[in-house]
Amino acid sequence: MSDKINRIVLAFSGGLDTSVILKWLQQTYQCEVVTFTADLGQGEELEPARAKARLMGVKEEHIFIDDLREEFVKDYVFPMMRGNALYEGLYLLGTSIARPLIAKRQIEIAKMLGADAVSHGATGKGNDQVRFELGYYALQPDIKVIAPWREWDLTSRTRLIEFAEQHQIPIPRDKRGESPFSTDANMLHTSSEGKVLEDPWEETPDFVYSRTVNPEDAPDAPEYITVDFERGDGVAINGIAMSPATLLETLNEYGRKHGIGRLDLVENRFVGMKSRGMYETPGGTIYHLAHRGIEQITLDRGAAHLKDELAPKYAELIYNGFWFSPEREMLQAAIDHSQEKVTGTVRLKLYKGGVYVVGRKSPYTLYSEKVVTFEDDAGAYDQRDAAGFIKLNALRLRLLGRRDGL
Numbered sequence: 001m002s003d004k005i006n007r008i009v010l011a012f013s014g015g016l017d018t019s020v021i022l023k024w025l026q027q028t029y030q031c032e033v034v035t036f037t038a039d040l041g042q043g044e045e046l047e048p049a050r051a052k053a054r055l056m057g058v059k060e061e062h063i064f065i066d067d068l069r070e071e072f073v074k075d076y077v078f079p080m081m082r083g084n085a086l087y088e089g090l091y092l093l094g095t096s097i098a099r100p101l102i103a104k105r106q107i108e109i110a111k112m113l114g115a116d117a118v119s120h121g122a123t124g125k126g127n128d129q130v131r132f133e134l135g136y137y138a139l140q141p142d143i144k145v146i147a148p149w150r151e152w153d154l155t156s157r158t159r160l161i162e163f164a165e166q167h168q169i170p171i172p173r174d175k176r177g178e179s180p181f182s183t184d185a186n187m188l189h190t191s192s193e194g195k196v197l198e199d200p201w202e203e204t205p206d207f208v209y210s211r212t213v214n215p216e217d218a219p220d221a222p223e224y225i226t227v228d229f230e231r232g233d234g235v236a237i238n239g240i241a242m243s244p245a246t247l248l249e250t251l252n253e254y255g256r257k258h259g260i261g262r263l264d265l266v267e268n269r270f271v272g273m274k275s276r277g278m279y280e281t282p283g284g285t286i287y288h289l290a291h292r293g294i295e296q297i298t299l300d301r302g303a304a305h306l307k308d309e310l311a312p313k314y315a316e317l318i319y320n321g322f323w324f325s326p327e328r329e330m331l332q333a334a335i336d337h338s339q340e341k342v343t344g345t346v347r348l349k350l351y352k353g354g355v356y357v358v359g360r361k362s363p364y365t366l367y368s369e370k371v372v373t374f375e376d377d378a379g380a381y382d383q384r385d386a387a388g389f390i391k392l393n394a395l396r397l398r399l400l401g402r403r404d405g406l
Contacts, residue, residue, distance in 0.1 A: 008117040011121065017160065023167050035058050038098075041187025043185060072101055129149075258353065260282050
């Protein structure tokens with residue numbers, strides 16, 4: 001190779017693709033490869049990744065398996081949820097929000113070990129290559145990035161398996177056949193795409209779902225829960241204080257039980273194509289609606305409406321991989337400022353795939369029963385004031401009407 005690489009930090013799951021990538025990097029670059037596996041609450045046993053890396057010659061001290069669950073929720077999911085971020089109005093960004101944390105930790109390991117390159121297993125068609133690499137370059141501008149799917153000639157699963165067999169890389173039995181779809185999972189969501197999901201006219205087969213029961217099979221009785229918020233972040237469920245990750249995991253279980261958080265979406269990828277995916281975000285869906293519920297009584301109209309205007313831009317920045325950009329940080333500062341009084345309790349009804357806000361209260365509420373009541377308001381609101389308010393707002397409309405001969 002023209003530029004000599006001495007050490008590479010690889011984002012490594014231990015699956016077929018990244019195992020092949022590990023061996024390919026070792027052979028192609030003739031250098032040491034460090035493996036990094038992030039525990040983001042994906043619900044998989046991660047120790048096999050250690051055994052696989054060890055089997056393939058990675059030094060024990062260069063195998064990193066890091067529990068990032070609390071950091072993931074506290075420093076990435078919760079800040080995003082404060083912004084009510086939905087990409088294209090629907091997607092809760094479960095995959096997108098995990099990538100900057102993985103990139104950040106890879107760069108930290110690279111700096112700690114003096115590595116001069118990082119590598120990932122994202123393909124050249126998707127968004128993740130962009131998200132990973134924008135994160136790398138933002139945090140270490142001169143880092144060398146190696147994206148095997150854009151370089152090698154292993155362009156099919158058959159070729160990957162042949163390569164694995166040639167180099168004695170263990171292949172799980174379920175990987176030898178053609179996988180019906182691909183998945184990505186973390187504590188916030190599971191995404192599925194490809195193969196059986198590629199025709200947007202066909203309904204998602206039931207076997208694709210892994211995080212939620214079918215809403216039709218969910219309990220016939222609704223369940224009520226409360227979520228407490230402090231300064232825009234969830235802190236307790238049913239009055240029991242919880243850490244960020246524990247709170248999200250608890251909501252995930254409620255969502256799983258009641259079939260909440262399924263989304264069938266055709267989205268616009270940053271790279272230009274449309275793709276169809278199925279997302280399961282059980283706890284995140286409950287949390288998002290609960291957060292909006294507490295904002296309803298604690299945010300001023302102007303702040304609330306401005307937040308709703310900013311949310312699509314904020315969501316797009318996260319989706320496109322610009323978490324570490326100055327514009328995302330500027331928006332985050334405004335969003336976080338809006339959350340100073342977003343404290344209180346929301347009561348929710350969970351029933352057969354639905355989440356319903358049925359109660360909210362806050363020591364900082366802006367809702368006044370005295371002002372809004374249809375009964376005697378004891379002078380809290382003079383209805384005669386509305387006449388002047390309406391006339392001032394109608395002035396330009398009346399002038400237009402007179403000009404146009406109406």
